[in-house]
Amino acid sequence: MISEIDPCGLIAKNLSAHSQIQLFDNEALGRLKARTRTFESGSYVFREGLSFADYAFVISGHLFRQKQNLDGYRQIVSLIIPGDVVNPENRFVNNLDYNVVCAEKSCIAYVQKSEFESLIDVHPSIRLALDIITAAESRQLREWLLNIGGRSARTRVAHFLNEFAARTKLRGLSDGLRFSLPMSQEQIGDSVGITPVHVSRSIRSLVESGLIKHTNRRYEIVDLNAFRQAGQFTERFLLVDDLPH
Amino acid sequence: MISEIDPCGLIAKNLSAHSQIQLFDNEALGRLKARTRTFESGSYVFREGLSFADYAFVISGHLFRQKQNLDGYRQIVSLIIPGDVVNPENRFVNNLDYNVVCAEKSCIAYVQKSEFESLIDVHPSIRLALDIITAAESRQLREWLLNIGGRSARTRVAHFLNEFAARTKLRGLSDGLRFSLPMSQEQIGDSVGITPVHVSRSIRSLVESGLIKHTNRRYEIVDLNAFRQAGQFTERFLLVDDLPH
DNA sequence: CGTCAACTTTAATTTAAATCAAGGATCATC
DNA sequence: GATGATCCTTGATTTAAATTAAAGTTGACG
Secondary structure, three states, X not given: OHHHHOOXXXXXXHHHHHOOOOHHHHHHHHOOOXXXXXXXXXXXXEOOOOEOOOEEEEEEOOEEEEEEOOOOOEEEEEEEOOOOEOOHHHHXXXXXXXXXXXXXXXXXXXXXXXXXXXXHHHOHHHHHHHHHHHHHHHHHHHHHHXXXXXXXXXXXXXXXXXXXXXXXXXXXXXXXXXXXXXXXXXXXXXXXOOOHHHHHHHHXXXXXXXXXXXXXXXXXXXXXXXXXXXXXXXXXXXXOOOOOO | OHHHHOOOOHHHHHHHHHOOOOHHHHHHHHOOOEEEEEEOOOOEEEOOOOEOOOEEEEEEOOEEEEEEOOOOOEEEEEEEOOOOEOOHHHHOOOEOOOEEEEOOOEEEXXXXXXXXXXXXXXXXXXXHXXXXXXXXXXXXXXXXXXXXXXXXXXXXXXXXXXXXXXXXXXXXXXXXXXXXXXXXXXXHHHHHOOOHHHHHHHHHHXXXXXXXXEEOOXXXXXXXXHHHHHOOOOHHHOOOOOOOO
């Protein structure tokens, strides 16, 4: 039942964000059988290299995808927010090239591979939604590359926070201005390629410029336009706006 | 005719690298009608934000995908080698979030969107091949993020060269040890997030360590194991090795 | 085959970020 | 509400890479 796996309709919201999902598609989503599992903060939902079988959806909690260097260096390669599909490549690939780690206590719904893929076969719009989610993920990765490759620490952090604000707003999880980000500054640093000490300094600089407010892990954007400019952020490619179908 | 659009069978090689492509699929590929076009070095094949309609395949020449910062900074986000699909997301997305630029004089084959998608509908293995190519592209982006995010300039350059050697070998374009890379050191720097001056120094350091030889834009790997180690490179995720189907 | 433009190398200097280190918060737990 | 662990802040110092600059190559083209 969807009421079990998706009490807030977040997954439906995710799927329908890019593609036209009809009502009966939604109902079909709701008939999926899912078992849920809760993970503590810091625990691994998937491990790199291991194979997986079921589709995993985030009911609640924030997670991230993370790769490891041989020398122990950690790079976070994307954030996963409630409503996201944890392993959209499940259809085509047997093992992951990254770890999935909980930033906080999280609840994951698992749907059997065969069951979900039958659903996809019957509902082309759900398949298209998944395909587009995959394409959007690639865009985000390229955006991160641009962010890490050529910007100052302050700009990187601002971009990161902007993206989080925009994504949670799109998903209906925040108003786009106030949000809490359940990540340590070390984890933010691992996301944008700087040290935690410098994350702290970058945030302070953004606060001192009057762009945001910050206490503990809560953020409030004071001047959205200026803050976006500080992060060279545009939400142009967050969504796949022009659909060919 | 395939003999026109793919004289060396590179595109078939690309498609069949990940997925089981049957003989009759290959023949169907060969019956595609394509018009070819030649681009000079430095010219744009696609521009960010513009929509596109046809599928583009690389017959010859190397190209790269490139994003631009507001302040003019350029980040190369992936290399495109002969046999690659230039715009695999064409099925799901109407406009690109990156530019496609020729690193050298290149020949591109265009296949009409409708024609190629009819082919996909009839040949599930070709569709699967495209899907897997997309998944592999995401893996490569994450690998680049790890490379840029947390490694020294020398390691980044070594990783970049290793990846190029491995990819061209897989495609049958080099023996994996000797290759010419048609990119300026500025472009290499734009790929790994360092300045061209530092690219020069990094290459010199790799040469002085006896790992590679280098003249003009030709490279020769002297000690493959040591060179891979220097770049923290593993080809584990270049291919999607375990197929679920 | 000489000229020019683009690219590469090398050295000297500057700078942004890393590192090191110590003092404060915050939070979970008893 | 004390205790300890984790996280955050801030300053002092070091370092890797950027910047600047100039000389040396290469290669395209007339």
